Amino acid sequence: MLGNLVLVACFLGSSFAADPPTAHINGATITGVNNGTVSQFLGIPYASPPNGDRRFRRPEPLEIFSDRDAKVYGPGCPAQAVKFPGTFAGSTNISTLTNEIPEFHNSKFPMDEDCLTINIMRPVSAGPQNSYPVVVWIYGGAFETGDTQSYDGLGIRIIQRSAALGTPVIFVSMNYRNSAFGFLGGQQVYDEEVGNLGLWDQRVALRWVKKHISAFGGNSSKVMIWGESAGSISVALQMIGPDNGANTENLFQAAFMQSGTVVPVGDIRDAQKHYDFLVNATGCDIPKTDTLGCLRGLPYQTLKDAVDKSQSFTSYESLNLAWVPRADGLFLKGDPQKLARDGLVAKIPFVAGCMVDEGTFFAVSTRNITTEAQFRTYIHENFVAKAPIGELDQLWTLYPSNVSEGSPFNTSIFNAATPQFKRMAAFQGDVVFQAPTRFFLQSLSGRQKAWSYLSRRFKSIPFFGSFHGSDLLLNTLDDYVIRFAVNHDPNNGTGVVWPQYTKASPRRYTFPPTGSPTIELDTQRAAQMAYLTNLSLTYPI
Structure with a gap:
């Protein structure tokens, strides 16, 4: 008899544990799915489908008032096709690396314009009785590609790791519009006030989080926004936002940026040629x-x-992107670099850092540039066309053709796939990632708490070194992300102390190729960084 009771109790216990997780918003029951130790609520719409007449318009918030299953991801937003070559420099198989990083390959999941959905992950034991810190992930992909389902593994490991550390968090991710669907520019876009739609999507999702995350066990007053690449740039731009950094909505209280801050972009009307390309390519150019x-x-x-x-x-123009956030007078009231310089950024604690060889993958598409003349012409026409060519003499000196000074840095004469490859990688990595990140940190020094890092992990990878995105492969920053979400400080009281970054003492946490982190000063290539910053402030891409 006693044995039967034990069996019944075990059966009931396992049954209860297997019950799907639920949350309640607006009187509706949202039913998710358990995945091991993680509960997931997937594909919840936060805005109306941006298709039909809603295409190229700002997102319309959508509330749920009836019961809904949230057990599978919604489709990703339309992503631009990625066209990386399969091999490089004769025999190096690029696809071996790019297949591991979602932003470098075409999505394996369905896409549709009806894509504005949000996902929540939490420990299986969590519920509305909890008030855990919230991590909101914004994916990267050069503002051209990306979807939340590709980062399912990232969310799961953050939840599991946070629980193992004894500091559980809630993980949130949202789909937002990519490429021309989300970042169309031009005079017509400016006139209709429909620029930076992808940023507006993110903003509406963040408002949804503030309103509803407590129903899932999250603390709406302890939200950290976190991104990598275009997602990291998005974080910086959300910190500026339509209120010029006043943070009046209090949608987030901390930020973590991996490889990207305020990019050197100009006025949205400067993107007219890209708008005209679409109009001509689709037959919409009828007078x-x-x-x-x-x-x-x-x-x-x-x-x-x-x-x-x-x-x-992935085309010849590389990081001179067609579809990116630009100053539109509404979400971004000016050049984001100048807004950061003026301190018009949410005064919240943040972390910002880079890989040491950010530009290597982006130099692949320009491998046919092999001479000094070709390099100079390409840089002038593609990145600083508004600058008189005579003003660029210092650039050729600061970024010489000597392969030993190129990226992957500190690899002597090795990894020179072409005579200009390492030079191109050094320039692109600095102009888009390294220089803007240093400028962002120094501009906000003294205004708010900031920490910085540099990673040299993966340095031995042929031709690419510590390449863009590889920190996600190695889980390099997971623990620090969790600590920062929980404590607004990346330290845990043990190991190497990660000091705050200041302009007077620009110390940063550095991950060497192997071994424990060290502390070094953020002063490398000072002349190059200063020159590129001044150049981009005068002639934004």
Whole structure:
């Protein structure tokens, strides 16, 4: 008899443990799914589908008032096709590396314009009785690609690791519009006030988090936004936002940026040539036609095919991107670098850092540039076309053709796939990642608490070194992300102390190729960084 009671108790216990997780918002029950020790609520819409006449318009918030299953991811937003070559420098198999990093390969998951959904992960034991810190992940992909499902493993490991550390967090991710669907520019976009739609998507999702995350066990007053690459840049731009850094909505209280801060972009009307390309490629260039209205009325596949033909980070133009956030007078009231210089950034604690060889992967598409003349012409026409060529003499000196001074840095004459490859990698990594990050940190020094890092992990990878995105592969920063979300400090009282960054003492946490972190000064290539910063402030890309 006693044995039977034990069996019944065990059966009931396992049954209760297997019950799907639920949350309640607006009187509706949201039913998720358990995945081992993690409960997931997936594919919850936070805005109306941005298709039909809502295409190229700001997101319309959507509330749920009826019961809903949230057990599978929604489709990703339309992503631009990635066209990396399979091999490089004769025999190096790029796909071996790119397949591990979502932003470097085409999504393996469905895409659709009806994509504005949000996902929540929590420990299986969590519920509305808890009030855990919240980590909001914003994916990268050069503002051209990306989806939340590709980072399912990231969310799970953050939840599991946070629980193992005894400091559980809630993990949130949102889909936002990519490529032309989210970052169309041009005069027509400016006139209709529909620029930076991907940033507005993120903003609406963050408002949803503030309103509803407590129902899932999260603390809406302890939200950290976290991103990598375009996601990291998005974090910085959300810190500026439509209120010029006043943080009036109090949507987040901390930020963690991996490889990207305020990029040197100009006015949204400067993107007219990219708008015109789409109009011409889709047949919407008929005189006296409402071209933006025509683009809204196109069949999805027609528009998607045209977007796939536009320049991208894998094409010859590389990091001179077509579809990026730009100053539109609304979400971004000016050049984000100048706004940061003026301190118009949310005064919250943050972490910002880079890989040492950020530019190597982005130099692959320019491997046919092999001479001094070609390099100079490319840099001038592609990155600083508004600058008189005579003003760039110092650039050629600061970024010489000597392969020993290029990236991967500190690898002597090795890894020179072409005579200009390492030079191109050094320039692109500095102009888009390293120099803006240093400028961001120094501009905000004394205004708020800040920490910085540099990673040299993976330094031995041929041609690419410590390449962009490899920190996600190695889980290098997971513990620090969790600590910062919980304590707004990356330290835990043991090991090497990570000091705050100040302009007077720009110390940063450094991950060597192997071994424990060290502390060094953020002073490398000082002349190059200062020159590029001044150049981008005068002639934004």
